[in-house]
Amino acid sequence: MRIAKEYARVRVPAVAAHTGAGYGSMALAVGIWDEISVTLTTGEPKAVVLGEGSRDIPKDGRNPVIVALRKMLEELGLPQTGMELVCRNSIPRGCGLGESAAARAAAGMLIKALADKPDLLDFSRLLALCAPDAHSAVGVSAALAGGVTLTLEEDGGFRALCFDPHPQLKISVILPSADPLPGVSNVVLPQQVSRPDAEFNSSRAALLLHALTSAPQLLRSAAQARLAYHYRHDLMPDSVRLLERLRAAGWPALFAGSGPAILVFSPIPQSLADSLRGNGFRVLTADPVPRRAQ
Incomplete structure (x- = not known):
């Protein structure tokens, strides 16, 4: 070559x-x-x-x-x-x-x-x-x-x-204005985790794949996780608080990678988007990318 x-x-x-x-x-x-x-x-x-x-x-x-x-x-x-x-x-x-x-x-x-x-x-x-x-x-x-x-x-x-992602899957991306760079949360993850947290994550991992590809109505439950979530509180408090408020309001939301960006698997109403922007957040709309031919 x-x-x-x-x-x-x-x-x-x-x-x-x-x-x-x-x-x-x-x-x-x-x-x-x-x-x-x-x-x-x-x-x-x-x-x-x-x-x-x-x-x-x-x-x-x-x-x-x-x-x-x-x-x-x-x-x-x-x-x-x-x-x-x-x-x-x-x-x-x-x-x-x-x-x-x-x-x-x-x-x-x-x-x-x-x-x-x-x-x-x-x-x-x-x-x-x-x-x-x-x-x-x-x-x-x-x-x-x-x-x-x-x-x-x-x-x-x-x-x-x-x-392939489900054809009806929609993504809103919320970007906090002041949080740490990605990868920081990976540094503080422990070498060992509790058995209940491991079992919880295993069940939700399988559900997350199913929800993203076949059953987006299950994303509210599938978006939950424990292994990395608890260790973000001190690193990105604004993002954690926002994610908790979104979940409490019924939105299917999770961190993108190590954060602080948040993915919401639903269109966000204009009133909520305006409120987020008024508090210093950016809101983007994106579609999932279809699987490319290999």
């Missing part, structure tokens, strides 16, 4: 990985998109970043997509090259919507689009190329495949099972 083209463009969705009781295996692709194009050059790598993250994302060789691209080229034994990226970002940063997974997936998809034999980079090979570890593979699988994914370690690699 060699690089045969000088230009490629891909779109990658937001991802809610390790969401709810699906912590450790489940992810949902959410229809908020980053679009990344690359032009191969002879100069130093650089990037133009538009939209979300435009003030903070590096514009040089430290750009996360460029870093991933160069690492993957090395792993594939392909020559390094200069490159110019244009990143049109809509995925909110630092809130649990999988911008890191999207960056890795975009890099792998760009290499496939540039290659002379793209069929050599099938889904399994792309997943292995894009995911440095099992934790990352959960989000990357949904960014690559769309839909709802279950990812597991198998025979020294990763295997992802991909499902």
